[in-house]
Amino acid sequence: MIQDTTYTSMNYNKITLAFSEVDEQLFLKKYFSDSVFQFRIAFILVIILYGAFGYLDSQVIPEYSTAFHAIRFLFVIPILLIVFLLSFTKLFQKIWQALLLISVIAGGFGISIMTMFAPENYTYYAGMMLVFSASYFFIKLRFFFATIAGWSILLLYNIGAKYYTHTPDELLINNNFFFISANLIGMFAAYNIEYYTRRNFFLSQKLDNERLLVLDANKNLERTVEERTKELLKAKEQAEESDRLKSAFLANMSHEIRTPMNGILGFAELLKEPGLTGKEQQDYIKIIEKSGARMLNIINDIVDISKIEAGLMKIEIHELNVNEQILDIYNFFKPEVEAQGMTISFSTPLPAKEAILKTDREKVYAILTNLVKNAIKYSNTGTIEIGYKKRECDLEFYVKDTGIGIPNDRHGAIFERFIQADIPGEWAQQGAGLGLSITKAYVEMLGGKIRVESQLGVGSTFCFTLPYNAVLTKEIVVNQFAPSDKTELVGKLKILIAEDDEVSEMLIGNTLKTIGKEILKARTGVEAVEVCKKNPDLDLVMMDIRMPDMGGYEATRQIRKINKEVVIIAQTAHGLYGDREKAIEAGCNDYIAKPINKTELLILIQKYFGKQSVINSHSSLRK
Numbered sequence: 001m002i003q004d005t006t007y008t009s010m011n012y013n014k015i016t017l018a019f020s021e022v023d024e025q026l027f028l029k030k031y032f033s034d035s036v037f038q039f040r041i042a043f044i045l046v047i048i049l050y051g052a053f054g055y056l057d058s059q060v061i062p063e064y065s066t067a068f069h070a071i072r073f074l075f076v077i078p079i080l081l082i083v084f085l086l087s088f089t090k091l092f093q094k095i096w097q098a099l100l101l102i103s104v105i106a107g108g109f110g111i112s113i114m115t116m117f118a119p120e121n122y123t124y125y126a127g128m129m130l131v132f133s134a135s136y137f138f139i140k141l142r143f144f145f146a147t148i149a150g151w152s153i154l155l156l157y158n159i160g161a162k163y164y165t166h167t168p169d170e171l172l173i174n175n176n177f178f179f180i181s182a183n184l185i186g187m188f189a190a191y192n193i194e195y196y197t198r199r200n201f202f203l204s205q206k207l208d209n210e211r212l213l214v215l216d217a218n219k220n221l222e223r224t225v226e227e228r229t230k231e232l233l234k235a236k237e238q239a240e241e242s243d244r245l246k247s248a249f250l251a252n253m254s255h256e257i258r259t260p261m262n263g264i265l266g267f268a269e270l271l272k273e274p275g276l277t278g279k280e281q282q283d284y285i286k287i288i289e290k291s292g293a294r295m296l297n298i299i300n301d302i303v304d305i306s307k308i309e310a311g312l313m314k315i316e317i318h319e320l321n322v323n324e325q326i327l328d329i330y331n332f333f334k335p336e337v338e339a340q341g342m343t344i345s346f347s348t349p350l351p352a353k354e355a356i357l358k359t360d361r362e363k364v365y366a367i368l369t370n371l372v373k374n375a376i377k378y379s380n381t382g383t384i385e386i387g388y389k390k391r392e393c394d395l396e397f398y399v400k401d402t403g404i405g406i407p408n409d410r411h412g413a414i415f416e417r418f419i420q421a422d423i424p425g426e427w428a429q430q431g432a433g434l435g436l437s438i439t440k441a442y443v444e445m446l447g448g449k450i451r452v453e454s455q456l457g458v459g460s461t462f463c464f465t466l467p468y469n470a471v472l473t474k475e476i477v478v479n480q481f482a483p484s485d486k487t488e489l490v491g492k493l494k495i496l497i498a499e500d501d502e503v504s505e506m507l508i509g510n511t512l513k514t515i516g517k518e519i520l521k522a523r524t525g526v527e528a529v530e531v532c533k534k535n536p537d538l539d540l541v542m543m544d545i546r547m548p549d550m551g552g553y554e555a556t557r558q559i560r561k562i563n564k565e566v567v568i569i570a571q572t573a574h575g576l577y578g579d580r581e582k583a584i585e586a587g588c589n590d591y592i593a594k595p596i597n598k599t600e601l602l603i604l605i606q607k608y609f610g611k612q613s614v615i616n617s618h619s620s621l622r623k
């Protein structure tokens with residue numbers, strides 16, 4: 001047999017058939033609304049029949065017909081009529097079963113009286129049976145009330161027949177057989193009818209619930225599909241966009257690297273021409289320097305953005321006097337701005353001792369420099385203003401220009417990587433489109449926000465915030481080595497330059513020639529180790545990391561086995577995070593990134609050989 005789980009899970013009282021509270025209320029409501037129409041029809045019919053049977057009274061028992069008519073027309077039918085009329089009121093729903101119960105008892109009681117007066121007349125026993133069947137099956141009285149009504153009528157009949165009339169006992173027993181059977185049959189049948197009505201209700205309710213659940217699930221599904229489709233479309237657009245940007249970036253990058261390269265190689269070639277004047281030579285060298293700086297800028301930007309994206313960009317918090325910072329930037333850019341026929345001004349509203357931020361000064365410098373450089377790059381006339389305003393808990397810096405402006409729809413995009421590569425014509429100037437995305441990343445790293453206000457043809461204002469934490473205590477953490485008198489080292493050191501690249505070797509050689517008493521050279525790691533073995537009195541080794549035969553790290557390890565004293569400074573062209581750690585781990589004392597800046601290198605060396613040398617203190621010398 002199939003197990004009907006919905007059937008077993010119906011929760012009801014086995015005797016009264018009632019559901020638990022809320023369901024019962026719902027059921028009663030539904031039962032009423034489904035039944036009220038049938039009830040009215042049934043009741044009208046019952047009233048008519050009850051009246052019509054009055055005809056029999058005068059036919060079969062004329063001597064009582066007046067009394068019987070009085071029972072019918074003055075007692076029972078008025079009650080039935082009142083109940084019928086009440087069925088049109090609002091109150092009816094609450095009391096209708098009780099009213100029906102009263103009606104049935106009144107009707108049954110009326111006929112019982114007639115049986116008592118005329119016990120030999122079977123017409124009225126049949127009438128009793130009709131009352132039972134109307135009560136159990138016809139007028140929509142619920143099983144429980146019909147049962148009460150049925151047994152009450154029977155009880156009244158028995159009391160009346162036994163004590164107030166002369167009904168013979170045999171007849172009474174005989175009648176009870178029929179009446180009890182009719183009641184039992186009516187009771188069980190009505191129980192079943194109501195049970196299935198309730199079950200129908202329960203199943204349809206369950207069905208409704210499930211339909212709602214399915215509808216809900218469907219809606220959710222539709223929503224999920226919609227969301228997923230949107231996400232996919234977005235991902236697709238992003239993928240296409242990044243593909244487009246990548247191609248544009250590569251093309252732009254190739255241009256950006258080739259242009260300065262062209263300058264460097266071209267003017268180096270020109271330098272070789274005989275008969276150049278001193279001025280021409282200087283001009284060419286300046287162009288070569290400028291092109292080199294431009295290329296270094298691009299490479300630094302690429303390294304920085306890679307570090308940011310890899311999450312390797314660190315911040316170092318120190319105290320920073322923003323007034324000084326802004327003044328520095330103003331002084332630095334003033335000549336360039338004025339050379340372009342523009343002016344530059346600055347505003348530092350806070351007094352010096354309140355203009356202190358705890359932040360990463362290198363990053364703030366980079367942010368401001370980037371913004372001012374762009375302001376110069378994208379303006380031909382007018383004024384550039386730099387400054388800040390004090391707000392509730394931060395300082396809002398601004399760099400304002402009267403340049404070409406930025407179209408509204410690009411205000412967000414310009415902070416994206418490589419975006420410059422993507423815009424046409426006059427907006428695309430020299431640059432890789434990385435500056436603003438680095439700037440934005442820095443601002444956010446320092447806990448601020450950046451935005452742009454700009455109008456095409458009028459100018460742009462870039463604003464960024466930095467948390468203002470006016471701590472007025474002196475807490476300067478940075479290692480600063482003031483370039484002191486380098487003359488103390490002149491001609492003092494025995495140096496080995498381990499470097500496979502001839503140009504780099506010449507450059508370092510040149511830089512170190514003043515402080516070198518003797519400068520030795522090695523082209524490979526193996527050679528470097530050999531030189532160290534032969535020269536235990538070496539003071540300094542400038543160790544390139546990438547060399548044939550044996551790399552700088554391995555060479556350093558070998559040297560450390562025989563010489564723990566010699567100062568080894570690693571020099572690499574990678575400029576990557578972790579280079580310093582790798583160098584120190586291999587046994588180097590310090591590290592410097594190429595291209596090597598002469599002053600930086602001398603300061604670094606002085607740290608180990610100067611009067612106030614601070615061995616093993618790792619200064620951060622590379623910006």
Ligand code: ADP
Nearest residue numbers: 374375378405414420427431432433434435436
């Ligand atoms: P780029 O290296 O190309 O200058 P940035 O990321 O610094 O890259 O800037 C992205 C783009 O934003 C620039 O190419 C330029 O179109 C626009 N832009 C940035 N600053 C300004 C400014 N001050 N005025 C007008 N346009 C600007």
